[in-house]
Amino acid sequence: MRTLAWLRQQLERARSRWSSRTFVTWAVFGSTMIMASAGLHWAVRLAFLGYGATLFGVLWVCRQSWMRSEAATHQDREAKQANWVTIVALGALGVLLLTRLIPFLRFGEAPLGYDTGFYVGSIRSLYQTNTPASSALYLSIIPWYVAGIPPALLYHVFHVLTQLFLAGALYFLLASFSVPLRRRLAAAVLVAFALSAVQFLGYWWAFTQQMLGMGFLLIAMGFFLRRSYWTPLFALLAFLLHTPTGAVLLLTLAVYHLVYIVQLFRSRRYVDRWTNVMLVMGLVALPVAVWVKWNDVANLFSDVFRSYGVFLAQVPSERALEFRGNFIGSDVFRWLILGSIPLSCFTIVHPEIWWRRRVSAAFFYRHLLLLYAALAVLVVLTFAPVIYQARFSIMLDLVLLVFTAPALLVLVEHVAQRRSGYMVLVGALAMAPISMGLTVWHQRPMITTSELREMKNFPALAEPHAGVLVTDSYYAPWLWGFATWGTVAPGYLGDSWSHASWERFWYGSSDEERLQMLSARDHPQPPLYLYLGERQQQEQPYEWFIRSSPVFVNVSPHLWKFIGDPRPVPVFPST
Amino acid sequence: MSIDLLVAGGVVLAYFGGVGLLCTELLGKNLRWDERIALAPFCAVAVTVLVIRVLRQLWGVWLPALPRWQVLVVMGVSAVLSVLIVVMRARRRMRKSLRARAQ
Numbered sequence: 001m002r003t004l005a006w007l008r009q010q011l012e013r014a015r016s017r018w019s020s021r022t023f024v025t026w027a028v029f030g031s032t033m034i035m036a037s038a039g040l041h042w043a044v045r046l047a048f049l050g051y052g053a054t055l056f057g058v059l060w061v062c063r064q065s066w067m068r069s070e071a072a073t074h075q076d077r078e079a080k081q082a083n084w085v086t087i088v089a090l091g092a093l094g095v096l097l098l099t100r101l102i103p104f105l106r107f108g109e110a111p112l113g114y115d116t117g118f119y120v121g122s123i124r125s126l127y128q129t130n131t132p133a134s135s136a137l138y139l140s141i142i143p144w145y146v147a148g149i150p151p152a153l154l155y156h157v158f159h160v161l162t163q164l165f166l167a168g169a170l171y172f173l174l175a176s177f178s179v180p181l182r183r184r185l186a187a188a189v190l191v192a193f194a195l196s197a198v199q200f201l202g203y204w205w206a207f208t209q210q211m212l213g214m215g216f217l218l219i220a221m222g223f224f225l226r227r228s229y230w231t232p233l234f235a236l237l238a239f240l241l242h243t244p245t246g247a248v249l250l251l252t253l254a255v256y257h258l259v260y261i262v263q264l265f266r267s268r269r270y271v272d273r274w275t276n277v278m279l280v281m282g283l284v285a286l287p288v289a290v291w292v293k294w295n296d297v298a299n300l301f302s303d304v305f306r307s308y309g310v311f312l313a314q315v316p317s318e319r320a321l322e323f324r325g326n327f328i329g330s331d332v333f334r335w336l337i338l339g340s341i342p343l344s345c346f347t348i349v350h351p352e353i354w355w356r357r358r359v360s361a362a363f364f365y366r367h368l369l370l371l372y373a374a375l376a377v378l379v380v381l382t383f384a385p386v387i388y389q390a391r392f393s394i395m396l397d398l399v400l401l402v403f404t405a406p407a408l409l410v411l412v413e414h415v416a417q418r419r420s421g422y423m424v425l426v427g428a429l430a431m432a433p434i435s436m437g438l439t440v441w442h443q444r445p446m447i448t449t450s451e452l453r454e455m456k457n458f459p460a461l462a463e464p465h466a467g468v469l470v471t472d473s474y475y476a477p478w479l480w481g482f483a484t485w486g487t488v489a490p491g492y493l494g495d496s497w498s499h500a501s502w503e504r505f506w507y508g509s510s511d512e513e514r515l516q517m518l519s520a521r522d523h524p525q526p527p528l529y530l531y532l533g534e535r536q537q538q539e540q541p542y543e544w545f546i547r548s549s550p551v552f553v554n555v556s557p558h559l560w561k562f563i564g565d566p567r568p569v570p571v572f573p574s575t
Numbered sequence: 576m577s578i579d580l581l582v583a584g585g586v587v588l589a590y591f592g593g594v595g596l597l598c599t600e601l602l603g604k605n606l607r608w609d610e611r612i613a614l615a616p617f618c619a620v621a622v623t624v625l626v627i628r629v630l631r632q633l634w635g636v637w638l639p640a641l642p643r644w645q646v647l648v649v650m651g652v653s654a655v656l657s658v659l660i661v662v663m664r665a666r667r668r669m670r671k672s673l674r675a676r677a678q
Contacts, residue, residue, distance in 0.1 A: 147583035168613035
C-alpha cells in the first residue's frame with residue numbers, strides 16, 4: 001500500500017512537471033525516430049536512437065533559455081551579427097560550388113548522371129535544326145544558345161548555375177518569414193543545403209528541369225508568405241518548367257487553403273481579401289498552365305494514368321525504374337537524411353523555435369501552415385508507391401532542410417557557448433561534411449573518358465544518317481546526346497521491339513533468330529551500328545554474338561557495324 | 576575558348592543580371608539587397624521565357640532564327656538600360672532617405 005501511494009505521489013509530481021504537451025512531443029519524436037530507423041541493423045539503430053535522443057534532449061533542455069529571450073534582443077543581435085550572417089552564407093555558397101565542381105575537376109567533361117545526354121542532345125537539336133523549343137527550360141537557355149556556346153558546355157554551366165539559383169530560392173523563402181531571426185535562419189538553411197547529400201545526388205543525376213522548377217516553387221512559396229500578388233506568376237512558371245513540381249505546389253496550396261478556410265469558418269471569421277484574390281488568380285492560372293502544357297498533361301492522363309493508374313504496382317517491371325523517377329530508392333533516401341531527422345523533427349513539434357517565443361494562431365496559419373502542408377503532401381508522395389515517387393524525395397529533402405534550419409541555429413547558438421558543448425557540437429556537426437565529402441568522392445561518371453571520346457567521334461566513323469542500336473539502356477542518353485539522334489534503345493527513343501523481343505535478343509539461345517531480328521529491323525535506318533559499352537562484359541549470349549559473328553565489323557573499341565552478310569553464324573558455345 | 580565566345584557569354588550574363596535586378600526593383604521596394612540577388616535569376620528566367628514565348632506566339636518571331644549580332648546587341652542594350660534604371664532609382668531612394676534623416 002505504501003509503495004502504491006509512493007508511486008501515485010511520483011506520478012502526480014511528474015504530471016505537474018510534465019504537461020500533456022511534453023508527452024505528446026516526446027511521443028511524436030520517439031515514434032518518428034523508430035519509424036525512421038526501421039529495418040536498420042540493431043547496432044546502427046541503437047546508435048541512431050542515441051544520437052537523436054541526445055540532440056533532441058539538448059534542444060529540449062536549452063529550450064527554456066531560448067524561449068525566454070525577447071524578440072527585441074534578437075533584433076539587436078541580428079543587426080550586430082549581420083556580417084557574420086553574410087560570411088556564413090557566402091561560405092555555404094562556396095562549399096556548394098566546390099562540391100558541384102569537384103566531379104568536373106576529377107573526371108573532366110561529362111562527369112554527371114543519366115539525364116546529361118538527353119539535355120545535351122536536346123540543346124544540340126536546337127543548334128542543328130533550329131526547331132522552336134516549347135519547354136520553358138529550353139526557352140530560358142535560348143540567350144546562351146544565341147551566344148554560340150557549345151551544347152555540352154552550355155548545359156553544364158546552366159546546370160551548375162541552377163544549383164546557385166536553388167540556394168538563392170531557399171534563402172528567399174526563409175527571408176520571407178516575418179520573424180526577427182530570418183537572416184540567420186536563411187544562412188543556416190544555406191549551410192544545410194550545401195551539406196545535403198540528397199541535393200548533391202539530385203544534381204549529379206542531372207535533373208535540371210526539376211531543380212529549376214523547385215527553385216520557382218520555393219520562390220512562389222516565399223511570395224505567398226509575403227502575401228504578394230506575384231505568387232501565381234512564379235507558381236505558373238514552376239508548373240511550366242516541371243509538371244510534377246507544379247503539381248506538388250498545387251496540392252500544397254489546396255491543402256493549405258482547405259485547412260485555413262475551415263479554421264476561419266470554425267472561428268466565425270470571413271475569408272480575407274488576399275486569400276480570395278489568390279483563389280481567383282489560382283483558378284485563372286490553372287487552366288492557362290494546363291493549356292500551355294496540354295501535350296504533357298494529356299499524355300499523363302491518356303498514356304500513363306489510363307494504362308497504369310497512379311500506383312507503381314500496375315507498371316510493368318521493365319518500366320518500373322523509369323516510372324519511379326530513376327533516382328535513389330526510399331531506403332537510401334532515408335539513410336541519407338537520418339542525421340538531420342532529429343533536428344527537423346524538433347522544429348516540426350516545436351513551432352515556437354521560429355519566433356523563440358509562444359506562437360500565435362495567426363502566425364501559425366499565416367507562416368507555418370504552408371510548410372506543414374508541403375511536408376504532409378511530400379511525405380505521402382515520397383513513401384507511397386506512386387508514379388514518380390523517387391523524384392518527390394528531392395523536394396521532401398528541401399522541405400526538411402527548411403525545418404532543420406531553426407534547430408540547427410539554436411544548437412549552434414546555445415550549445416557552443418560552453419566549451420564541452422562546443423566540442424560535442426563540432427563532433428556531431430563534423431559528421432555532415434564528412435558524409436557529404438564521401439558522397440561527392442564516390443560519385444563516379446557513368447561513362448569513361450575514352451567511351452565519351454569514341455561517341456563524339458561517331459559522325460567521323462559512320463555514314464551521315466547511320467543509326468545506333470544501344471543494347472543496354474544505360475548508354476542510351478550518352479549516345480543520343482553525344483553521337484547521333486539516330487540512337488534507339490530498348491523501350492524508348494522510337495524503339496519498335498517489344499520487351500519480349502528484347503528478351504529473346506538478349507537471352508535467347510538462337511543466333512539465327514538474332515540475325516533475323518536485326519535484318520528485319522527498319523528503325524533506326526540502315527546502316528545499323530550496335531554499341532557495347534565497357535560494362536557489357538558479362539558474356540551474355542547477344543554480347544558473344546556481336547563480338548564474334550562475321551555479320552558485324554568492329555569499327556571502334558565499342559562500336560560494331562551490322563553488315564547483314566548471310567554467311568554461317570558461329571554457334572554460341574553454351575548451346 | 577575564343578574571345579568572341581567570352582564576350583558573348585559576358586553579354587548574356589550581364590543581360591540576366593541586369594534584367595533580373597530591374598525586375599526585383601519593380602517587384603517591390605521593401606526587398607533587401609540579399610533578397611534581390613536571390614530573386615534576380617528567377618525573374619530573369621521568367622522574363623526571358625515569357626518574352627520569347629510571347630514573341631513566337633503573337634508575332635511568329637523565333638529569336639534564334641534572327642542574326643546573332645542583333646540578338647546580342649539587344650541583350651547588351653537591355654542589360655545596360657536595366658542597370659542604369661536600377662542605379663538611378665537606388666540613388667533617388669538614397670537621396671530621399673538622407674533628406675528625411677536631415678529633417
